[in-house]
Amino acid sequence: MTPLLRAEWSRLFSRRVTLVTLVLIATLLAFLTFGFTLTRSSPTADEISTAGKRAEAAAVIYDRNVALCEAVQSGTETAPPGVNFPRGCDYGARPTADSMLDFGFSFARQWPALFTTAAIVLTVAGFVLGASFVGVEWSSGGMLNLLLWAPRRGTVLAGKLIAACAGVALVSVVYLTAWTGAFVAVDAVNDTVSVMGFADWMSLLITAVRVALLAMAGTALGFAIASMGRHTSTALGVGIAYLLVYELGAIILFQVIGGVDYSAKYRLSSWVSAWLNKSHTFESTSASCTDTGCTPAETVLSGSWQQAGLVLALVVAVLLAGAFTSMRRRDTN
Known part of the structure; x- marks a missing residue:
């Protein structure tokens, strides 16, 4: 198994598609870093003072809205007629002096969004690399030649899978390290008021x-x-069809018909959001008031990052089980 893993590891990083992918994500990092560098500016003392005063006033309104929303949601208080509250009383982050500065870059404020972008880039890159790594082997006949040398099909497929996942994990660690370092450097040059603790x-x-x-x-x-499809294009076609037909199609459909999007809990994007953001509200109704009375807001379903991890792991396990079962059946047919 060790010689196989070593050979697959070398093959992964010697492939042209891997090198092109690494160059593309490195180029994306360079462009984003350069773009944020262009917004570099140092706030003056007066601007920081003004931002602080604005933040204090906005925080009072923020706290009042959240308290009212939670009271209505729990049924202990009645909301004014015509008032609608956001799902889960989610008014976003509480206003701070940093958030009231309309220019510059703050790593402390923006790193969650930056890491979400990195997650999308790395996951798409991993999907393409994983698909091409084994798909090309099947379509070119390389898999059959390899099985002549190592006829244990399950071991061969597992070696390729481990090498691909380990390679993407290494790329992710290096990329996220460079990603974080680059934006921390931009933030340091900007000299913003953001401070990150332990x-x-x-x-x-x-x-x-x-x-x-x-x-x-x-x-x-x-x-x-x-x-399972014996070709890279199979994975790419399935992935694109899923995103366009199911994910995007469901979002457009429920936006057109209105109401609660009950398909959210069946979409992988919702569970990915829960995994990255620690939680995600899939279904809820907004509090609303009419002349006859008020209906309190109600959360129908929400998911935690632990549940999201279980769902994603289950989906991966099912598809991998199908891949290994398909591999064994080809051995007996």
């Missing part, structure tokens, strides 16, 4: 682990679909 850095580190695991899951999904 708890913030620990949250960032845990999120980075989630991003890396999600990229590995994407790799395994692409690998499994391409292995």
Whole structure:
């Protein structure tokens, strides 16, 4: 198994598609870093003071709205007629002096969004790399030649899967390290008012682990679909069809008909959001008031990151089981 893993590891990083993917994500990092560098500016003392005053006033209104929403949601208070509250009383982050500065870049404020972007990039890259890594082997006949040397089909497929996932994990760690370092450098040059403590850095580190695991899951999904279809294009076609027909189609459909999007809990994007953001509300009704009375807001279903991890792991496990079963059946037919 060790010689096989070593050979597959070398093959992964010597492939042209891997090198092109690494160049593309590195180029994306360079462009984003350069773009945020263009917004570099140092707030003056007067601007910081004004932002602080605005934040204090906005925080009072924010706290009042959240308290009223929670009271209406629990049924202890009646909302004014015509008032609608957001799902889960989600008014976003509480206003701060940093958030009231309309220019510049704040890593402390924007790193969750930056890591979400990194997660999308790495997961898509992992899906493509995993699919092409095994798909090309089947379509070119390389898999059959390899099985002449190592006829244990399950071991061969497992070696390729481990090499692909380990390679994407390494790329994710290096990429996230460079990603974080680049934007921290931009933030330091900007000299913004943001300050991150130990708890913030620990949250960032845990999120980075989630991003890396999600990229590995994407790799395994692409690998499994391409292995069952014996071609890279099979995985790419299934992935694109799923995103366009099911994910995007369901969103457009429920936006057109209105009401609660009951398909959210059946979409992988919802569970990915829960995995990255620690929780996600899939179904809820908004509090509303009419002349006859008020209906309190009600959360129908919400998911935690633990539930999201279980769902994503189950999807990956099912597809990988299909890939290995397909591999064994080809051995007996």
